[in-house]
Amino acid sequence: MAKICDFIVLLLVILIFIINESISADISHENCSEVSLDPDEERNAIQIINSRGFKAETHFVITKDGYILGIHRIVNPNNTVDANRRPVLLQHGLLGSSTDWIINSPFLNASDYHMHNSTSVGNNLGFVLSQNNFDVWLSNSRGNTYSTNHTTLKTRDKKFWKFTFDEMIAYDLPSIIDYILKQTNHSSLAYIGHSQGTAIMFGLLASRPEYSQIIDPFIALAPVAYVSHIKSPIRYFAELSSALRFIGGEFLPSDKFVRLLAEEFCDKRLRFICSNILFLMSGFDENQLNMTRLGVYFTHTPSGTSSWNVAHFGQLVESSTYRKFDFGKDENEIIYGQKTPPDYDLSSINSTKIALIYSLNDWLADINDVNVLKQQLKVPLMYDYLVPNNKWTHVDYIFGKDAGVYVYPKILDILK
Ligand SMILES: *[C@@H]1O[C@H](CO)[C@@H](O)[C@H](O)[C@H]1NC(C)=O
Numbered sequence: 001m002a003k004i005c006d007f008i009v010l011l012l013v014i015l016i017f018i019i020n021e022s023i024s025a026d027i028s029h030e031n032c033s034e035v036s037l038d039p040d041e042e043r044n045a046i047q048i049i050n051s052r053g054f055k056a057e058t059h060f061v062i063t064k065d066g067y068i069l070g071i072h073r074i075v076n077p078n079n080t081v082d083a084n085r086r087p088v089l090l091q092h093g094l095l096g097s098s099t100d101w102i103i104n105s106p107f108l109n110a111s112d113y114h115m116h117n118s119t120s121v122g123n124n125l126g127f128v129l130s131q132n133n134f135d136v137w138l139s140n141s142r143g144n145t146y147s148t149n150h151t152t153l154k155t156r157d158k159k160f161w162k163f164t165f166d167e168m169i170a171y172d173l174p175s176i177i178d179y180i181l182k183q184t185n186h187s188s189l190a191y192i193g194h195s196q197g198t199a200i201m202f203g204l205l206a207s208r209p210e211y212s213q214i215i216d217p218f219i220a221l222a223p224v225a226y227v228s229h230i231k232s233p234i235r236y237f238a239e240l241s242s243a244l245r246f247i248g249g250e251f252l253p254s255d256k257f258v259r260l261l262a263e264e265f266c267d268k269r270l271r272f273i274c275s276n277i278l279f280l281m282s283g284f285d286e287n288q289l290n291m292t293r294l295g296v297y298f299t300h301t302p303s304g305t306s307s308w309n310v311a312h313f314g315q316l317v318e319s320s321t322y323r324k325f326d327f328g329k330d331e332n333e334i335i336y337g338q339k340t341p342p343d344y345d346l347s348s349i350n351s352t353k354i355a356l357i358y359s360l361n362d363w364l365a366d367i368n369d370v371n372v373l374k375q376q377l378k379v380p381l382m383y384d385y386l387v388p389n390n391k392w393t394h395v396d397y398i399f400g401k402d403a404g405v406y407v408y409p410k411i412l413d414i415l416k
Pocket residue numbers: 052053054076077078131
């Protein structure tokens with residue numbers, strides 16, 4: 001009997017998930033109408049970079065399987081000697097994009113920001129690094145706003161969306177890295193990943209050891225690989241993962257579904273913030289969030305991904321492993337030559353340039369999972385840094401008011 005009830009509830013949830021009556025209803029503006037539109041809400045990544053006095057370049061990187069990734073470069077006009085600036089690649093997380101690194105605050109750097117906290121180096125990591133003489137590249141993974149082109153497929157083809165972060169590991173990351181090295185004549189680059197951006201680098205280092213020489217250092221913000229302890233409602237997607245795998249296509253949860261989850265997980269006061277799938281999945285800390293800037297965050301996030309990608313994380317929650325996508329026994333047999341998907345063997349990573357930065361109030365990169373990750377890694381860590389703020393959450397690395405106080409100075413330290 002209980003089984004049948006579960007089944008019916010699951011069916012309902014799936015129906016609500018699929019039936020999207022109001023895709024165009026923009027919840028983000030519902031309660032911002034009194035506030036005038038922030039100019040950053042109407043700007044894309046390039047326009048934001050230009051508006052802060054930098055020059056922006058877009059580069060198109062074509063992967064071996066035909067995806068055309070739009071990646072952005074921040075060019076600092078005050079820097080005349082360009083040749084030897086060290087390249088640093090910033091890689092966003094699940095549902096993120098290149099704008100993650102440049103929209104946190106409207107202030108360019110610490111000197112403008114001192115009203116808030118004089119110890120801050122500035123709150124937009126992309127600009128902080130550019131002003132500190134780095135050659136800053138911002139990637140965009142397949143399927144997000146800036147990476148929806150393909151040499152043969154259109155986004156309306158279901159096949160376009162048949163990917164998970166496995167393909168970001170196998171194709172996107174190596175293509176982007178090789179492209180940047182070629183463009184800059186460097187033999188190595190610094191890599192800073194957030195969340196899924198760390199998962200894919202662990203995956204790359206585990207499957208292609210030659211990259212351990214190239215990635216120097218790898219700074220992992222809110223490191224994710226093992227996710228069995230996560231507190232986030234993404235747990236719900238664990239149960240939905242078979243359904244999501246079956247549905248396929250772009251990940252477009254209906255507003256109703258998101259509201260349903262928000263009601264389950266957020267107290268009344270905070271439901272508006274929770275109405276954004278990113279905040280709903282990763283949690284937030286009111287003290288770290290600039291409420292008057294939510295409109296900007298909401299227009300740039302969530303950026304797209306595939307249903308399969310979300311299903312993949314759901315599978316990892318259930319299996320307590322870090323392994324490839326589970327297609328089901330029969331297909332696994334054909335694709336992997338075995339019934340279960342192969343693991344990413346993190347114990348085989350031999351890079352000695354890994355820095356972990358994590359916190360205690362992170363729903364997605366839970367401290368217990370970070371500890372499992374540390375046990376798996378057999379190499380000594382270059383840095384092991386617990387953010388000294390007990391309330392620091394998963395999104396605070398990119399949208400936290402004090403990101404320029406607690407995290408970015410540490411990043412500069414590590415890079416120097
Ligand atoms: C470049 O330098 C000028 C003059 O000091 C300054 O006004 C401007 O903000 C700087 N631009 C950037 C992007 O740092």
